[in-house]
Amino acid sequence: GAVVSQHPSWVICKSGTSVKIECRSLDFQATTMFWYRQFPKQSLMLMATSNEGSKATYEQGVEKDKFLINHASLTLSTLTVTSAHPEDSSFYICSASTGIGNQPQHFGDGTRLSIL
Amino acid sequence: RKEVEQDPGPFNVPEGATVAFNCTYSNSASQSFFWYRQDCRKEPKLLMSVYSSGNEDGRFTAQLNRASQYISLLIRDSKLSDSATYLCVVNSWGNQFYFGTGTSLTVIP
Numbered sequence: 001g002a003v004v005s006q007h008p009s010w011v012i013c014k015s016g017t018s019v020k021i022e023c024r025s026l027d028f029q030a031t032t033m034f035w036y037r038q039f040p041k042q043s044l045m046l047m048a049t050s051n052e053g054s055k056a057t058y059e060q061g062v063e064k065d066k067f068l069i070n071h072a073s074l075t076l077s078t079l080t081v082t083s084a085h086p087e088d089s090s091f092y093i094c095s096a097s098t099g100i101g102n103q104p105q106h107f108g109d110g111t112r113l114s115i116l
Numbered sequence: 117r118k119e120v121e122q123d124p125g126p127f128n129v130p131e132g133a134t135v136a137f138n139c140t141y142s143n144s145a146s147q148s149f150f151w152y153r154q155d156c157r158k159e160p161k162l163l164m165s166v167y168s169s170g171n172e173d174g175r176f177t178a179q180l181n182r183a184s185q186y187i188s189l190l191i192r193d194s195k196l197s198d199s200a201t202y203l204c205v206v207n208s209w210g211n212q213f214y215f216g217t218g219t220s221l222t223v224i225p
Contacts, residue, residue, distance in 0.1 A: 006159075032211040043217040044160070044203075051211075093159050099211050102148035107159040 002028050004096050006108025013084060014116055020080045021111045023094030030096035033077040034105060035069060038091045050077055051099075084115045117142050120206050122216030130224050133194050137219045139204030140186045148207040149180055149187045153200045154218065160203055163189075194223045 003026040013019055023033055035047045035056075048064075050056035050071035058064045071077040077096075081088055091112050095105040122139045129135045141149075149166035164171065166178040166187050177190040187204055201218040208214065 034213070044215055046215075049211060091157070095160075097211055097213075102165070102207065104148070104150045104162050104165060104205070104207075105213055106162065110159040112157075 002096075002106040004030075004094065004106045004108040006094050006111055008111055009109055010112045010114075012114045012116065015085050016083055017115070018080055018082045019084055019113060020078055021092055021094070021113075023077045023079070023096065023108050025075045025096040025106070028096075028098055029074040030077070031074065031099035032097045033071055034095045034097070035067070035077075035079050036093045036095070038093060038110075044093065047079075081113065084113070086115045089113055089115045119143060119208070119214035120204060120216040122204055122219050124217055124219060126220040126222060128222045128224055129194055131194055131196060133223075134190065134192045135194055135221065136188055136190045137202055137204075137221075138186050138188050139206075139216050140184075141206045141214070142185070143206070143208045144182075144185060146185075146206045146208045149178075150205040150207075151176075151178055151187075151189045152203040152205060154203055155200050163202070191221075194221075196223050196225060199223045 005024045007022045036044045047062045048056040048058045050069050056069035068080040093110040095107040097105045151163040152160040153163045154160040166180045170179040175192045179188045199222045203218045204216040206214045
């Protein structure tokens with residue numbers, strides 16, 4: 001089956017640090033990658049959708065200068081949380097899709113971000 | 117109106133019970149449908165796609181009703197390991213995926 005790898009799985013940083021999260025599709029070409037955030041006991045919240053080679057499309061209320069997304073290849077997308085603060089602490093999950101027909105999204109393992 | 121609506125539950129059922137979840141969607145032009153399972157503090161994992169003719173995978177049966185715009189998931193002979201949150205996902209246009217809020221299931225010994 002389709003495999004999506006996300007790294008790191010857990011990161012703890014001081015306030016003000018920028019944190020980069022990588023999302024890789026290991027065995028398929030991901031035309032589109034999605035970034036989600038999930039707070040405890042809440043639903044997934046879509047942050048942005050990125051198509052390879054294009055600028056990401058951010059959901060309303062998500063600051064594009066705060067959450068920098070790069071999708072430079074068909075197998076890699078990165079999310080950088082710039083100058084992270086404690087309120088940015090959350091579970092960040094990426095997913096990838098081939099964008100072909102009725103293919104589902106496949107999720108990475110998620111990154112648990114804790115900002116002290 | 118939300119694109120996808122799901123009863124959040126929680127559903128608490130005894131082992132061996134049969135339980136069903138429904139999910140309604142608003143866009144009649146929706147193309148594809150999926151059920152995902154999410155365990156606590158983990159990422160969602162694809163459980164099964166939902167096909168027009170209905171499909172079954174072991175104890176799990178998924179059905180699609182386009183006329184009424186809903187999808188369902190039936191779990192037979194519930195196991196303790198089935199305890200999780202079940203998410204329905206609808207794909208409307210290309211790469212637009214809409215998630216339900218999830219239905220929480222706890223299977224009790």
